[in-house]
Amino acid sequence: MTTSLSRFGQHIVLFGCGNMASAMLGRWLDAGLDPAQVTAIRPSGKAVANGVKVVTTSAEAPANPDILMIGVKPQMLGDVAEDIARLIGPDTIVLSILAGVTIDDLRGRFPGAAARMRVMPNMPVRTGKGVVGLAGADGKDAARKTITRLMKPLGHVEWIDEENQFDALTALTGSGPAFVYRFVDAMRAGGERLGFDEPTALRLARATLASAAAQLEVSELTPTELAAQVASRGGMTQAGLDVLDEDARLASLMAETLRAARARGRELAALAREGQD
């Protein structure tokens, strides 16, 4: 499948265009999407990208767009759902990037749409090397194909058949970059304790993450196997791994971290529903 969007030919309305939606838009435009095909609804009225029309209210946005992507906070959905519903027509595919919010909820609010899907991008999509989880499509192959094509330039795309795994995917891939950044920060702090000044420790920790990520991307080995290659028998790495692995503490910490993030997804879904009559 091509990753160029120069002939995408679908009109997209972005209902809410904050950090996440504008990262997606930035990458779509880099991939050739015609900015004239996009309208962003932003209460601030601030420009988002050259050639992209920005309006401050939904009343100024074109009705019945091919695609309408909701990019507000889950807690806001109840406040904006009626405005969104007014814009939707029978040809509109509704995409929700809202953490937690279920397809059932979307179906209840937007029954008139052609299809409804959950989309879970992560911030690195801006580079074209992000991760995008998808669920839904209401059984419509054409809609599934169109949205897969739109998401491809963002990075790794994965359809999740069981929607009940979507909050788990969100914890792993949507929130995941933040957990990795914390790990790099911890490496930076550890480096400082070993005597490096802060900028040097940060520079080395960042470069190490980037080098490991580059190898993970191309290698067929598992992370366990890659770690074993680094750890020379009886060497320095093994001494460090022994600390991380003791009582599986890193693994337990990560499992707890992901569980907490996933649990918040259910709470967000409930908060989003509360706004509904």
Ligand SMILES: NC(=O)C1=CN([C@@H]2O[C@H](COP(=O)(O)OP(=O)(O)OC[C@H]3O[C@@H](n4cnc5c(N)ncnc54)[C@H](O)[C@@H]3O)[C@@H](O)[C@H]2O)C=CC1
């Ligand atoms: N930040 C991330 O890494 C990810 C965020 N998400 C989801 O993306 C959504 C947005 O998150 P962020 O971009 O991080 O937050 P954000 O706060 O940057 O974006 C929310 C946007 O909604 C806009 N908004 C509020 N009321 C509005 C209205 N009445 N009409 C139109 N726009 C309105 C705000 O002005 C703001 O630009 C959330 O639902 C979140 O779950 C999903 C994946 C990753």
Ligand SMILES: O=C(O)[C@@H]1CCC=N1
């Ligand atoms: O923190 C959040 O709720 C969103 C979902 C994944 C990343 N950011």
